[in-house]
Amino acid sequence: EVQLVESGGGLVQPGGSLRLSCAASGFTFSTYAMTWVRQAPGKGLEWVSTISGNGGATYHADSVKGRFSISRDNPRNTLYLQMNSLGAEDTAVYYCAHNLVTGDFFDYWGQGILVTVSS
Amino acid sequence: EIVMTQSPATLSVSPGERATLSCRASQSVSSNLAWYQQKPGQAPRLLISGASTRATGIPARFSGSGSGTEFTLTISSLQSEDFAVYYCQQYNIWPPLFGGGSKVEIK
Numbered sequence: 001e002v003q004l005v006e007s008g009g010g011l012v013q014p015g016g017s018l019r020l021s022c023a024a025s026g027f028t029f030s031t032y033a034m035t036w037v038r039q040a041p042g043k044g045l046e047w048v049s050t051i052s053g054n055g056g057a058t059y060h061a062d063s064v065k066g067r068f069s070i071s072r073d074n075p076r077n078t079l080y081l082q083m084n085s086l087g088a089e090d091t092a093v094y095y096c097a098h099n100l101v102t103g104d105f106f107d108y109w110g111q112g113i114l115v116t117v118s119s
Numbered sequence: 120e121i122v123m124t125q126s127p128a129t130l131s132v133s134p135g136e137r138a139t140l141s142c143r144a145s146q147s148v149s150s151n152l153a154w155y156q157q158k159p160g161q162a163p164r165l166l167i168s169g170a171s172t173r174a175t176g177i178p179a180r181f182s183g184s185g186s187g188t189e190f191t192l193t194i195s196s197l198q199s200e201d202f203a204v205y206y207c208q209q210y211n212i213w214p215p216l217f218g219g220g221s222k223v224e225i226k
Binding site for chain 2 (some may be wrong): 002035046059095103104105106108112
C-alpha cells in the first residue's frame with residue numbers, strides 16, 4: 001500500500017524558512033517523480049514543484065522559483081521542500097503527491113501539512 | 120498560457136440524481152486530463168485519468184468523457200459520500216494545471 005506522510009509544517013514568521021518532508025513507502029521510491037501541491041485556505045489546488053525519480057531534474061512554479069527547492073533522498077525514501085523567504089501568500093496546506101512520470105497526473109497523495117506564515 | 124475553467128462553481132443536487140460537471144481548456148490538452156475528488160479536511164483523490172479511465176477502486180457511477188478542450192465528469196446517481204469538490208487537471212502542457220473546482224452540494 002502506497003503511503004505518503006508529510007511533516008515539518010507549522011507557524012513561521014514572514015521572511016523565515018521551513019523544510020517540509022514527505023516519507024514514502026509501499027513503492028520503489030527512486031523509480032517515480034514526486035511533486036508538491038499546495039492549497040491556500042478556501043482555495044483551489046496549485047502545483048508547486050516536481051522532481052524526477054533520480055533527482056536530476058527539478059521544476060518549480062514561477063510563484064516559488066528562487067525561494068523554494070525540491071530535493072529527495074532515495075535511500076531514505078524521503079522527499080523534501082526547502083522553503084525560504086516565506087510570505088503570507090505561501091500559507092497553505094502542502095501535499096506531496098506521487099506521479100507515474102514527470103508531468104503526469106497524481107495518483108497518490110499525502111494527508112497534507114499546514115504551513116502558516118504570520119507574525 | 121493555458122487556462123482551465125470549471126463550471127458550474129456550485130451544483131446543488133439531490134441524492135440519487137445525476138451530476139454533470141464541465142472542464143474547459145483554453146487550448147487543446149488532447150486526452151491528458153484528470154479528475155479529482157476532495158472532501159473537507161482530506162487530500163484530493165484521483166478519480167479519472169486519460170479523460171475517461173477510472174482509477175483503481177473508483178465506482179462505475181463516475182465517468183469521464185471529452186478530448187481536446189471540452190471535458191465532462193458525470194456522476195450517474197449521487198450517493199451521500201459524493202458530495203465534495205471536484206477538480207480537473209491537465210497534464211498535456213507543462214506545467215500541470217488545475218481548474219478552480221466545482222462543489223457538489225446537497226439540494
